[in-house]
Amino acid sequence: MKNLLKAQDLKAYYRLVGGTEIRAVDGVTLQLRPHEVLGIAGESGCGKSTLAAVMSLTHNPPLRVMDGLIMANGSNLLSLPPEQVRRKIKGTYISVVPQGAMNALNPTQRVRNFAIDMLQEHHPEMKKSEATDLAQSRLTDLSLPVRVLDSYPHELSGGMKQRAIIVLSTLLDPKVLIADEPTSALDVSSQRSVIRLLLTLLGEGIITSIAFITHELPLLRQVADRIAIMYAGKLVEVGTMEEIIFDPRHPYTKALMGSMLVPEKHVREQRIEAIPGVPPDLKNPPDGCRFHPRCPRRQEICSREEPLAKTVGDRTTWCWLMQ
Amino acid sequence: MGEVLILVLRSRRFMIGAVLFLTVLAFGVIGPRIVHRDPFQMVGGLFDSPSEKAMLGTDNLGRDVFTQLMYGTGTSLLIGFVAGVVATCIGVTVGAVAGFKGGFVDELLMGITNILITIPSIVVLILLSIAIRSRSAMVMGVIIGITSWPWTARAVRAQTSSLKTREHVDLARISGYTAVELIIKEILPYMFSYIFMAFILQFSGGITNEATLSMLGLGPFQTVSLGVMLHWALLWEAVRTGAWWAFLPPVVFLTITSFSLMLINAGLDEVFNPRLRKS
Amino acid sequence: MTMLKSKFARYVLQKFGWYLVAFFIAVSLNFFLPRLIPGNPVRVLVSQLATGGVQSDALARIYDNYMREFGLDQPTHIQFFRYFRNLFRGDLGTSFMLYPGKVSDLIREALPWTVALQIPTILIGWLLGNILGAACAYKGGKFDAVAFTLALAVSNIPYYCLAIILLYGLAVHNPIFPVGGGYSFGNFPELSLSFFLDALHHYTLPFLSMIVVALGGQAIGMREMALYELTTDYVHYSKALGLSDKKVIRYVFRNAMLPQITGLAISFGTMMGGALVTESVFSYPGIGSLLFTAIRQADYPLIQGCTLIITVAVLLANFLVDIAYGYIDPRIRAAQLGER
Numbered sequence: 001m002k003n004l005l006k007a008q009d010l011k012a013y014y015r016l017v018g019g020t021e022i023r024a025v026d027g028v029t030l031q032l033r034p035h036e037v038l039g040i041a042g043e044s045g046c047g048k049s050t051l052a053a054v055m056s057l058t059h060n061p062p063l064r065v066m067d068g069l070i071m072a073n074g075s076n077l078l079s080l081p082p083e084q085v086r087r088k089i090k091g092t093y094i095s096v097v098p099q100g101a102m103n104a105l106n107p108t109q110r111v112r113n114f115a116i117d118m119l120q121e122h123h124p125e126m127k128k129s130e131a132t133d134l135a136q137s138r139l140t141d142l143s144l145p146v147r148v149l150d151s152y153p154h155e156l157s158g159g160m161k162q163r164a165i166i167v168l169s170t171l172l173d174p175k176v177l178i179a180d181e182p183t184s185a186l187d188v189s190s191q192r193s194v195i196r197l198l199l200t201l202l203g204e205g206i207i208t209s210i211a212f213i214t215h216e217l218p219l220l221r222q223v224a225d226r227i228a229i230m231y232a233g234k235l236v237e238v239g240t241m242e243e244i245i246f247d248p249r250h251p252y253t254k255a256l257m258g259s260m261l262v263p264e265k266h267v268r269e270q271r272i273e274a275i276p277g278v279p280p281d282l283k284n285p286p287d288g289c290r291f292h293p294r295c296p297r298r299q300e301i302c303s304r305e306e307p308l309a310k311t312v313g314d315r316t317t318w319c320w321l322m323q
Numbered sequence: 324m325g326e327v328l329i330l331v332l333r334s335r336r337f338m339i340g341a342v343l344f345l346t347v348l349a350f351g352v353i354g355p356r357i358v359h360r361d362p363f364q365m366v367g368g369l370f371d372s373p374s375e376k377a378m379l380g381t382d383n384l385g386r387d388v389f390t391q392l393m394y395g396t397g398t399s400l401l402i403g404f405v406a407g408v409v410a411t412c413i414g415v416t417v418g419a420v421a422g423f424k425g426g427f428v429d430e431l432l433m434g435i436t437n438i439l440i441t442i443p444s445i446v447v448l449i450l451l452s453i454a455i456r457s458r459s460a461m462v463m464g465v466i467i468g469i470t471s472w473p474w475t476a477r478a479v480r481a482q483t484s485s486l487k488t489r490e491h492v493d494l495a496r497i498s499g500y501t502a503v504e505l506i507i508k509e510i511l512p513y514m515f516s517y518i519f520m521a522f523i524l525q526f527s528g529g530i531t532n533e534a535t536l537s538m539l540g541l542g543p544f545q546t547v548s549l550g551v552m553l554h555w556a557l558l559w560e561a562v563r564t565g566a567w568w569a570f571l572p573p574v575v576f577l578t579i580t581s582f583s584l585m586l587i588n589a590g591l592d593e594v595f596n597p598r599l600r601k602s
Numbered sequence: 603m604t605m606l607k608s609k610f611a612r613y614v615l616q617k618f619g620w621y622l623v624a625f626f627i628a629v630s631l632n633f634f635l636p637r638l639i640p641g642n643p644v645r646v647l648v649s650q651l652a653t654g655g656v657q658s659d660a661l662a663r664i665y666d667n668y669m670r671e672f673g674l675d676q677p678t679h680i681q682f683f684r685y686f687r688n689l690f691r692g693d694l695g696t697s698f699m700l701y702p703g704k705v706s707d708l709i710r711e712a713l714p715w716t717v718a719l720q721i722p723t724i725l726i727g728w729l730l731g732n733i734l735g736a737a738c739a740y741k742g743g744k745f746d747a748v749a750f751t752l753a754l755a756v757s758n759i760p761y762y763c764l765a766i767i768l769l770y771g772l773a774v775h776n777p778i779f780p781v782g783g784g785y786s787f788g789n790f791p792e793l794s795l796s797f798f799l800d801a802l803h804h805y806t807l808p809f810l811s812m813i814v815v816a817l818g819g820q821a822i823g824m825r826e827m828a829l830y831e832l833t834t835d836y837v838h839y840s841k842a843l844g845l846s847d848k849k850v851i852r853y854v855f856r857n858a859m860l861p862q863i864t865g866l867a868i869s870f871g872t873m874m875g876g877a878l879v880t881e882s883v884f885s886y887p888g889i890g891s892l893l894f895t896a897i898r899q900a901d902y903p904l905i906q907g908c909t910l911i912i913t914v915a916v917l918l919a920n921f922l923v924d925i926a927y928g929y930i931d932p933r934i935r936a937a938q939l940g941e942r
Contacts, residue, residue, distance in 0.1 A: 056842060058838060058841065058842040060838075086841075086844045086846070087844065089844070090841075090842060090843060090844030091842075091843035091844035091845075092844065095842075095843065096839070096842045096843070098835060098838065098839050098842065102835075103834060103835040103836060104835045104836055104838075104839040105836055105839070106836045106840070106853045106857070107836070107857065108853075108856060108857055108860065108931060108932065109853065114840075117840075117845060117849055118840075118843050118844075118845060121843075121844060121845050121846060121849065122844060152932045154932070165839070168843070169843065434620075437620070438620065438623060438624045438627060440871075441620075441621070441624045441871070441916070441917060441920050442624055442627065442628045442631075442871075442913060442916075442917070443870075443871040443872075443874045443875075443912060443913060443916045444871070444872075444875075445874050445875035445878065445912070446628070446631075446632075446874075446909045446912050446913050446916075447631060447635075448875075449893075449897075449905065449909055450631055450632060450635035450636060450906075450909055451635060453635070453636060453639065453897070453902070453905060454635040454636060454637075454638035454639055455638070456639065456640060527758075531760045531876075532875065534760060534762070535760070535762070535875040535876065535878075535879055538762060538879045538882070539878065539879060539882070539893065539894055539897055540894065540897040540898050541897060553762070553766070557882065557883060558898075562766060562769050562770050562774060562781075562883070563769075563774055563781050563782070565770075565774055565775070567770060570766055570770070571767075571770075574763045574766050574767060577760055577763055578758075578759050578760070578763050581758045581759070581760065582755060582758050582759070585754060585758040586754075589754065
């Protein structure tokens with residue numbers, strides 16, 4: 001099946017004052033397929049948000065792409081002129097639901113005016129009234145109150161604000177929606193309505209696929225078709241939701257599942273109490289497998305050589321145990 | 324701490340400012356101790372131009388401008404310093420209490436602060452100055468200080484109310500510290516750099532305010548300051564008669580002093596608010 | 603819509619209340635502080651007049667007049683009440699130095715000059731400063747380095763220092779502009795082109811000396827705000843949806859501009875001191891020069907009149923700016939009325 005978006009051997013580093021580099025994404029290859037929700041999970045600081053920023057082409061200095069491609073429709077988006085990316089890709093092919101979305105809307109502008117600005121940017125011929133109509137009917141279709149358009153951001157509740165942002169982000173029917181921790185600041189019931197909205201957009205065919213970045217695995221269990229687990233700037237395991245949640249192979253994935261409270265009995269039994277040690281310093285990551293200093297099942301080779309990818313069916317694992 | 328010091332010393336703005344300021348300071352504070360001259364002694368006639376006898380000429384009463392400049396700089400710095408200390412002490416106290424206590428105390432103190440900010444301080448300064456007959460340099464410093472603290476109070480309050488929710492403050496509270504102990508031991512040390520920068524601003528503002536008041540004729544009695552020199556120069560039409568030596572030196576010194584303090588502040592700001600540090 | 607209007611009305615009323623309190627405190631200071639002067643100022647004045655050779659029956663009349671005017675024979679609270687009553691009648695008392703000239707008349711003559719000098723200076727300085735600061739934040743690089751350092755430098759020169767330098771450089775040393783006053787000697791204020799041009803000629807230096815400093819200060823504030831706004835979430839989000847730089851920058855400047863309106867209010871208060879001295883440097887016939895003379899002559903009623911009019915002007919300006927701000931920025935109203 002053709003991919004909607006593919007990161008290939010992607011390396012993205014933060015370049016700090018004095019020349020230090022933080023290797024937040026260090027050689028990641030990942031596909032987003034049509035009609036799926038791809039979950040990207042990992043502890044904070046594992047590089048998942050950096051990956052999201054690069055995949056949505058919103059990275060800014062000091063974050064730089066050092067190597068690799070972002071492929072869509074047969075072309076590398078990273079090599080396109082920025083103006084073309086802005087006009088042809090952002091908001092129309094790839095769109096985002098940002099992290100910390102509480103402040104993502106201009107505080108002194110009514111939601112309506114932002115919708116108009118956004119629509120007219122991509123369709124200069126569109127009249128204001130047409131843009132308003134479009135936004136209104138979209139809200140109605142999604143059974144959201146139309147009054148949102150007349151509000152200033154501070155007049156909306158957190159959950160409503162987040163849903164408004166999702167609607168704005170998908171006004172132009174983008175193929176790909178990259179959602180970075182879209183529910184992290186919300187209470188449980190708002191979380192649920194945000195998830196429901198995302199799934200509706202997917203079901204109605206307004207968007208084709210979602211990359212859903214989060215550190216909350218239980219959430220992915222509800223929404224994701226496939227899950228990618230990141231650790232210290234690299235992928236450790238990618239597979240279907242069932243494979244990752246119920247049958248993790250990589251020791252790190254297992255450890256993650258262990259720290260997560262899952263009601264199913266057989267999962268709970270595998271529980272590893274806690275992962276000893278701390279994630280490595282990405283300024284100076286360990287040689288070999290990056291997880292080896294904390295890995296309960298490390299072998300001699302793990303500290304020397306990077307594990308190769310091992311693919312079985314839908315699942316790919318980067319671990320010497322699998323070889 | 325050592326790392327911060329190195330960053331401070333590496334800031335070009337800070338270093339230029341510090342060198343300029345120390346020069347002015349040495350001139351105004353150490354200078355008079357070395358030369359021991361009476362700034363009020365007449366050494367020539369009305370507005371004598373610079374000569375070997377008087378390096379910067381004489382003023383309206385035939386007094387040596389260079390000596391006056393030296394003593395005047397000292398007085399202006401003293402007034403600015405006293406004003407800075409007084410304003411910072413009051414401002415930090417009010418701000419820390421308001422921010423820490425919150426609730427009614429906060430609203431009351433900030434209400435007063437905001438009202439005092441809206442009343443132009445120059446007006447209060449003028450009224451206080453005419454009410455107090457014997458204005459020594461010290462008294463002037465105090466007067467300026469007690470009219471300019473609200474800005475510091477406002478800033479310190481904002482910092483305090485964000486600091487007081489930090490974990491270490493909670494830990495100290497659980498271990499039985501009193502409110503005063505908490506403020507002094509657990510809150511103020513964390514905004515030392517901030518308070519110091521506020522002090523520098525108040526110091527600089529104090530010097531400018533002294534000059535403003537003195538030029539209006541409300542300067543310190545029986546002493547000379549940069550503002551007092553300008554007052555005489557204006558009153559005796561030094562500018563219009565072209566006696567540049569009578570007004571240019573205090574103008575230059577006032578400008579250098581406030582410019583150097585601003586540079587010091589900008590340098591510190593670069594270090595303590597890394598957002599502005601160039602990558 | 604009516605909801606919105608009543609909210610706004612509540613906001614205006616609340617602000618008005620605060621300013622009323624500030625006004626009351628300022629007027630009280632204006633009343634009480636000069637009364638701390640040791641001795642009886644009227645007796646001091648009269649003894650000064652006596653050495654000037656004024657007839658003794660005339661002196662007695664003057665003495666009685668002032669005692670009555672200030673109510674110095676009455677208890678303090680009566681004096682205070684009387685002070686307020688006179689104030690609302692527009693009676694600011696009688697000047698010492700120009701006896702029996704009324705303080706209110708002197709102020710009425712001087713006020714238009716000060717207003718004509720200050721309002722344009724502050725407004726134009728504010729506007730140009732904001733444009734410069736925004737340009738610094740947006741362009742960055744060399745332009746920012748040079749313009750920002752320059753702005754830092756000029757904004758830290760006390761107003762009157764620049765005034766003195768300009769006066770010496772452009773009026774005395776190179777006599778391009780007049781050495782002072784509001785108009786040429788022998789000319790009279792009237793509605794004619796020649797008077798207007800003459801007044802403009804006198805206006806240039808005081809205007810320049812103040813606007814440069816004001817502009818620098820505003821530019822620094824605006825640059826800070828705009829730099830901050832450029833890093834906010836809404837900027838990233840708008841860019842992620844493909845909005846053009848032009849549109850994003852419009853958001854940024856609008857939002858950075860709003861807090862600068864508070865800066866405008868502050869300028870009215872903080873510029874005052876420097877502006878008063880600038881006027882007296884140029885002998886500009888405004889409140890500053892009047893105050894300068896009043897202080898030299900120990901003319902307490904006139905000093906009080908000047909400080910009062912300055913306070914009222916600053917409070918009024920602040921109030922108007924606050925209202926404008928609340929009207930423009932929906933967040934302020936919401937925050938100040940304590941709703942989330």
